[in-house]
Amino acid sequence: MREKSGGSPISDRIENVIGPTASFNGDLKCDGGVRIDGVLRGCVETMGNVIIGEAAKVVADITGRNISVAGAVRGNIKASGRLEILSTGQVWGDISVESFLIDEGGFFNGLSTMRGEMEPLLIEESAKARE
Numbered sequence: 434m435r436e437k438s439g440g441s442p443i444s445d446r447i448e449n450v451i452g453p454t455a456s457f458n459g460d461l462k463c464d465g466g467v468r469i470d471g472v473l474r475g476c477v478e479t480m481g482n483v484i485i486g487e488a489a490k491v492v493a494d495i496t497g498r499n500i501s502v503a504g505a506v507r508g509n510i511k512a513s514g515r516l517e518i519l520s521t522g523q524v525w526g527d528i529s530v531e532s533f534l535i536d537e538g539g540f541f542n543g544l545s546t547m548r549g550e551m552e553p554l555l556i557e558e559s560a561k562a563r564e
Contacts, residue, residue: 448481453488467497469504487521494526502539509543 448465451457455471462478469477470486475493477483483497489504499514502522510516512530520538527544535541 446481447484449479451489453486485522 446466447468449461449463449467451467451469451471451473453470457471457473458475460476460478461467461473462476464480466481466483467477467479468484468486469489469491471488472490473493474491477491477493477495477497479497481498483495483500485491485500485502485504485506487503491504491506492508493506494508494510495506496511498512499517500510500512501517501519502524503519504521505523507525509526510524510528510530512528514530515532515534516528516530518524518535518539518541520536522536523540525542527546528541529546529548531548533545533547
């Protein structure tokens with residue numbers, strides 16, 4: 434368990450579930466983890482992890498720490514940690530992540546931005562290094 438800036442703990446546990454027979458329209462904001470196995474339209478914002486189950490259909494922007502997609506997502510994704518698109522996962526939208534993994538068979542259509550401290554290696558610099 435980590436502590437957020439306000440002093441209350443952020444749990445890695447899944448505290449919020451949209452089950453496979455549920456349909457949710459609206460904005461979901463929370464500190465804990467979220468699992469979606471049903472249909473969600475709107476927005477998801479959490480300090481925790483997000484799991485999109487294989488049967489899930491999500492039309493929403495998603496913000497979370499680590500995000501795992503096994504179902505279908507249409508919307509932008511911001512992960513302060515890692516985004517995983519599993520072999521059954523499909524994402525249509527732009528992503529901004531710390532790290533990114535897509536399994537063979539997974540689908541991604543959008544623009545990607547990876548945050549971090551790395552400096553770009555210029556072609557001229559790599560040519561000089563080989564000399």
